[in-house]
Amino acid sequence: MNQRTASHPFPHPGGCGVKIACVLVTHLRAKVEMRRQPHLKGRPVVIIDRSLGRPLVIDHFPAASNVSAGMTLEQALSRQTDGDVLEADEGAYRREFQRMLLSLQRVSDRVEGAEMGTAYVRLDGLESMYSGEARLVTTLLNATPQYLAPRVGVGNAKFPAYVAARTSHTLGSVRVPPEAAHFLAPHSVDLLPLPPAVKEEMRCFGLHTLGDVAVMKPEALINRFGPEGQRAWELAQGIDGFPWFPSSTRSPSWNTLPCPLPRRLWNSCWRRWTPCCDGPTPNPECGAGTPGEWRWSVPSTESRPGRKTSTSGGLWETGNGPPASSGVNWKVTIPGLR
Known part of the structure; x- marks a missing residue:
């Protein structure tokens, strides 16, 4: 460090x-x-x-x-x-x-x-x-x-x-360091996640650094800049209560059945499908998940029946199956599997 x-x-x-x-x-x-x-x-x-x-x-x-x-x-x-x-x-x-x-x-x-x-x-x-x-x-x-x-x-x-x-x-x-406001003080207001027009107006009022903003009374900033003024004051103090938005990007889960599927069963299993991006994928071999519903993504390098897509890099299309989409898992109902 x-x-x-x-x-x-x-x-x-x-x-x-x-x-x-x-x-x-x-x-x-x-x-x-x-x-x-x-x-x-x-x-x-x-x-x-x-x-x-x-x-x-x-x-x-x-x-x-x-x-x-x-x-x-x-x-x-x-x-x-x-x-x-x-x-x-x-x-x-x-x-x-x-x-x-x-x-x-x-x-x-x-x-x-x-x-x-x-x-x-x-x-x-x-x-x-x-x-x-x-x-x-x-x-x-x-x-x-x-x-x-x-x-x-x-x-x-x-x-x-x-x-x-x-x-x-x-x-x-x-x-x-623990004194976040002191650490932030010398840095420019340009770093604030606020509209450019608000930051330009701050500079016109002599507020060039985060330290300049921090020493102001929050009421004065709110009266002049509205909600952006309050947010600027809080950020200059090192307080950032902005909500956390975790990314929905996930690594594909590569799950396989315990034995190769016959072509007729593989083709039929694509007939009912829905997008599924809700977390770790159960493995049918261990019997997890809803009976009869199994989720997986098929690597394009595996030898599976169907047509290999040229752009997906990760899925195959067969019959009325899901469209090619890289990095997306699919939930598929396989007839006869419980």
Whole structure:
């Protein structure tokens, strides 16, 4: 762990020992593109999104140092005259982020995917399994693909952990000390998860750092900025009561019957199906689950009757079976099995 971090746990403001890690990958889109197109790695590339009509910059390569996200394409090229333009491939970026979340779920079952490249992981209760917090954090770093150059921040709430991750070095970690407000004070209000217009108005009123916000009376901030003012004050104090939204991404469960199914039974078992993403999958061999209902995903590499799909990477289609969908388990009723 970084030398600036504390080595002992601290209580959650509500009284319970919650401990959260923020696993942060900055410029995820750019890192994915540099891996896909290594010949562009040293070029001043800007990645643009046209989904809202007017092309906007959503990321850039390190060489495009004069560009920032949110600029229009015209603004970016006026500042980076030798810049190359790449169209965003949001599908590829989301898939890489989902793979990252799946890897983190192998370390903790409490993982939340936030904005692209930002994940929160609950650590409380896991230290003993990994022989301490330091090894647990190292495991999180190792679980994330190294080309993404992750960094980790650990705190008692999501926002302090996020700020800690922003201050960490690549492949390093920072622990928020017990005095979270003191730790947050020198950082810019730009880190607040608030609308850009609210943060710009804060700067107009002389509120440039989280410390500036923390010393204000909450009533004054609420009168001027409404609910966003109250949230800004709480976050600047290190209090983040925002609800926890665990990711629904799960690793596929590969369950098989104790003996190969005859083709006629295999075909008929697909005739009644419903999507099933509600947790661990029972194994028919041990008789778990509802009688006659068995859940599994079929790896595309297995020799099963049916037509292999070219895009799913994980399911087969037979007759009126479920559509191909990677990473989704299906609940299937098999006639005659009880």
